[in-house]
Amino acid sequence: SRSINLAVIPGDGIGPEVVSQGLKVLSAVLPQDVKLETREYDLGARRWHRTGETLPDAELEDLKGHDAILLGAIGDPSVPSGVLERGLLLKLRFAFDHYVNLRPSKLLPHTATPLAGRPDIDFVVVREGTEGPYTGNGGSLRTGTPAEVATEVSVNTAYGVERVVRDAYERAQARPRRKLTLVHKNNVLVHAGHMWKKIFDKVGEEYPEVTTDYLHVDAATIFFVTDPARFDVIVTDNLFGDILTDLAAAVTGGIGLAASGNINPAGAFPSMFEPVHGSAPDIAGQGKADPTATVLSVALLLRHLGHEAEAARIEEAVAADLAERAGAPARSTDEIGDALAVRVAN
């Protein structure tokens, strides 16, 4: 469309620094006739300290009216672990039904990685985003006693699994290699694991051109390191996908380059784009953070909104920028953002 109404949640730590570079590149890449409107939301650690709020209903409602959300990072050591993660980030993913957590991994040339020189590494993880062990089901008994018990219950619905599996088949079908791997642990998690496999096989009947494969998650971690080129599209549950995509980032150029989209495919709610990395409080405010993951998340955002040419321009700019990094002095967050903005504008 000819206008983008974007909600921005800079968040905590390095979030605001990388988000401002993402916005800089976004403004630079958009043609004159696409009107960009942004509205910033003060959510995260500072807000929580000030008001005790994580994500009030009024703001959730307000966010709903945007075409997409750009998020920096959430989490700060001054806030008890889980408060912002559950109360803000996961609340957004659940409320906006972001059931496709899309995390592409492509080994760009000139990146520092143990797997350098493997241009054949190009896969995308479709991580389920609204179920599994993330739903918060479970509880504690006899807390603080020697007989304490804690449970976390993984919730898997046929509805939730089928829709994410179908999305993954669609993506595999649209890619040249047409290969889809299900990752789970159905030798131990027999209830959820067998349901995933059953649905995976059944939906697969509708996609005869897609080659399928199944791996237990532990075995998958080996292949992520020893033979990542075997993967094309991977579909997996929320927690396995969380762990696998950090590993994928580490082996394909580092967490500073990994982008993600929390997608509501039908568009009933705005999708949300964010770097895979966290708030990195140890380097916040020092201009050391690499904004590339956020810039690549902006590319995913543009692609989602139908601006394919602009998304591709950003990805090309990042590849060219990485090629120039080798041997050059380290640049600040701002300098990398400036360089990318200049490239996409040309």
Ligand code: IPM
């Ligand atoms: C991620 C993060 C989140 C997750 C945390 C911060 C809740 O690790 O986006 O991968 O576990 O999904």
Ligand code: MN
């Ligand atoms: Mn994670």
